[in-house]
Amino acid sequence: MRATRAPMCRVLLLVAAACCFFSGSVAATDSIDLAASITGNQTLVSAGGIFELGFFSPPGGRTYLGIRYAGIADRTVVWVANRNDPLISAPGALRLSPDGRLLILDRQNSTVWSSPAPTRRITAGAVARLGDDGNFLLSSDGSGSPQSVAWQSFDYPTDTLLPGMKLGMDFKRRLTRNLTSWNSPNDPSPGQYTFKLVPGGLPEFFLFQGPKKIYASGPFNGAGLTGVPNLMSKDFIFKVVNSPDETYYSYAITDPKLRSRFLMDGTAGLVQRYVWTNNGPWSSFWYYPTDPCDTYGKCGAFGYCDITQAPLCTCLPGFEPRSTEQWNLRDGTGGCVRTTNLSCGAGDGFWPVNRMKLPEATNATVHADMTLDQCRQLCLANCSCRAYSAANVSGGINRGCVIWGVDLMDMRQYPAVVQDVFIRLAQSEVDALIAAGSTSHHLLKLSPY
Numbered sequence: 001m002r003a004t005r006a007p008m009c010r011v012l013l014l015v016a017a018a019c020c021f022f023s024g025s026v027a028a029t030d031s032i033d034l035a036a037s038i039t040g041n042q043t044l045v046s047a048g049g050i051f052e053l054g055f056f057s058p059p060g061g062r063t064y065l066g067i068r069y070a071g072i073a074d075r076t077v078v079w080v081a082n083r084n085d086p087l088i089s090a091p092g093a094l095r096l097s098p099d100g101r102l103l104i105l106d107r108q109n110s111t112v113w114s115s116p117a118p119t120r121r122i123t124a125g126a127v128a129r130l131g132d133d134g135n136f137l138l139s140s141d142g143s144g145s146p147q148s149v150a151w152q153s154f155d156y157p158t159d160t161l162l163p164g165m166k167l168g169m170d171f172k173r174r175l176t177r178n179l180t181s182w183n184s185p186n187d188p189s190p191g192q193y194t195f196k197l198v199p200g201g202l203p204e205f206f207l208f209q210g211p212k213k214i215y216a217s218g219p220f221n222g223a224g225l226t227g228v229p230n231l232m233s234k235d236f237i238f239k240v241v242n243s244p245d246e247t248y249y250s251y252a253i254t255d256p257k258l259r260s261r262f263l264m265d266g267t268a269g270l271v272q273r274y275v276w277t278n279n280g281p282w283s284s285f286w287y288y289p290t291d292p293c294d295t296y297g298k299c300g301a302f303g304y305c306d307i308t309q310a311p312l313c314t315c316l317p318g319f320e321p322r323s324t325e326q327w328n329l330r331d332g333t334g335g336c337v338r339t340t341n342l343s344c345g346a347g348d349g350f351w352p353v354n355r356m357k358l359p360e361a362t363n364a365t366v367h368a369d370m371t372l373d374q375c376r377q378l379c380l381a382n383c384s385c386r387a388y389s390a391a392n393v394s395g396g397i398n399r400g401c402v403i404w405g406v407d408l409m410d411m412r413q414y415p416a417v418v419q420d421v422f423i424r425l426a427q428s429e430v431d432a433l434i435a436a437g438s439t440s441h442h443l444l445k446l447s448p449y
Ligand SMILES: *[C@@H]1O[C@H](CO)[C@@H](O)[C@H](O)[C@H]1NC(C)=O
Pocket: 003, 023, 024, 025, 040, 041
């Protein structure tokens, strides 16, 4: 049943890591306990037959323990246990040690990988079970209850987020769950791309290439990630949770027959959302970055990117290019500077923009209980405040306050209204914009300020 498919070349073309995966005997079980283990080509299959766990060997002679969707011809791996610690001397074995660690042993019975120490004391009834959600979960007493979780693969994502997994941080447990690309299609060791939460201010997810930010999701404003306008879909339900204990993104799928994965793709350098319907193959129906305006900081400080304009970069109202030469050469990264200096007192006002991805807000200050009016007062009273906005616009109601005391970065224009962001300008500049009948004048009248 799970034997390697005949048209191997085609499979290899689809996904190079396809080779030699789980070409195993059918295991009758979904779990191991202190007595049992799996070895060589044996696998665990989740109760509903949705996921499979076993050893796989991409070309190159190294062996890894991984999880994949079962029954899908394309042998795509969604999780790897020992991405940093490959097994050189196969066959490998997976075992549960008496102190509650999962161990990968090589042919000589040497440990090549072990899971971290369990977070619960292990009993004789401990069981590690592969669930139909793709989570490999070690339960201290075998019950599988949330209180008994001693370790789980969902806490250690590789390059793939499955429905129900969390991307973000658990501050209480000091866990960081990021997606890091494979080094190459045949090498699951960590590659150069990581997609992760950067904590602070409003929740926001960043795509890093090495140390460099190359794309940002836009801050979460209670309704959506403001740089991902098509996040909503009838098949996908996403949530962003932001509490003192944890901040994360996660998603669910409504159609139980749909197979889905969210991948940090190291070959393309993109985060991609794939679905598998009927006979496949995996189809990518959503990916970021999508266009040049998604490039992080494309138009520098106080600039914004508009994909419908040439050049792409424009300065916010009341700002002008820092370097006209650079700007004329279509390089907006130098950004913009004020046309008129702030007075830092009663001589300042605000200009609203509202069809924008919110500026990066990881360094912004959030006051959850403030009204927008109090927010404005707070911004006006502090000369380092460059802009303010509601922190949460869920349900179309303004709640809370965000204060940007940093340069406004990574904005882009959208055709639809996202939310009002009030940019601090000298009042004379605001008056000039009104007198010039600037296109966003009507927005000023529509909004309370
Ligand atoms: C699984 O491994 C055993 C022992 O190495 C071998 O005899 C058997 O042919 C393998 N099965 C498959 C399907 O590769």
